[in-house]
Amino acid sequence: MKAYKVWFFDCDGVILDSNTVKTEAFRQIGQTYSTEAAEALVQYHVEHGGISRYQKFDFFFREICESLDYKEQLKQALLEYGKLVSLGLRQCEETVGIRDFLEILNECGDTLRFVVSGSDQEELRRVLKDRNLDRYFDGVFGSPSSKSQILASLFAQEEVSGSDSDFVFCGDSRYDYEVAMASNIEFIMIYGYTEWKNWREGIPRDIVCVRNFRELLELQRSPHEA
Structure with missing residues (x-):
């Protein structure tokens, strides 16, 4: 596999095994309205993996609950969601091989590494710092800015x-792939933790797809790779 100068990493399902943390938090918040509303929110969340919680809850109140004035409800939902997710992100596992992979990139000394996530930026920075993962990155960025922004x-x-081929985005969602393509950079699909059910149908065959970063390390070390 080729060497890249700049690496971009999503967080949920790429750095941390945290997709289910987010999904269950959305379900729990939605349940306070109704089971049907909760399942509709979860479906929207899964189908739009990678966009921010702000957009998802806005859709929930506006389209699913059909509320006209939901400013306070939105504020409360975001607060409760943040509490649930903050705890879950500190307790969940890292994805297989991610720390070893980041160590190797760090030792290279000639790469830049950034987290580009739909997670709340301040929350994300706290979590990665608490887990001593922030030291591997040159910057950690999240919402309310979109990944494209x-x-x-x-x-x-x-x-x-650098040239477009010097950049690569490691992601696990349709949105990650679309952002990479729209930005004209290369993409690596990390599928071991994805909630994108039909990802194989949406990813071209020439895209590198690996279950986790242990597999990506093995791919890099393979003598058969050009």
Whole structure:
């Protein structure tokens, strides 16, 4: 596998095995309204993996609950969701091989590494710092900015330079793939923890797809790779 100069990583399902943490938090919040509303929210969340909680809860109250004035409900839902997720992110496992992979990239010394996530930025930074993962990254970015906005901002920085083939995004969702393609950078599908049910139908065959970062390390070390 080729060497990249700049690596972008999603968090949920890529760095942390945390997709189910988010899904169950959405379900629990939705249950306070009704079982049907909860399942509709979960379905929307899974189908739109990678976008922020702000967008998902706005859709929930506006389209599912059909509320006209939901400012306070939205504020409370975000607060409760944040509490549930913050605890879950500190307790969940890391994805297989991620720390070893980041150690190797760190030792190379000539790569830049960024987290580009739909998670709340301040929450994400706290969690990665608490888990001593922040030291592997040159920047950790999340919502309320979208992933496309974050990438555009990073590309505008002088130190984040190179040809399109020098950049790669490691993600696990349709949205991650679409953002990478729209940004004209390469993509690696980490599918071991994804909630994208039909991902094989949406990812072209020339895209590198691995279960986890242990497999990606093995792929990099393979003597058969060009």
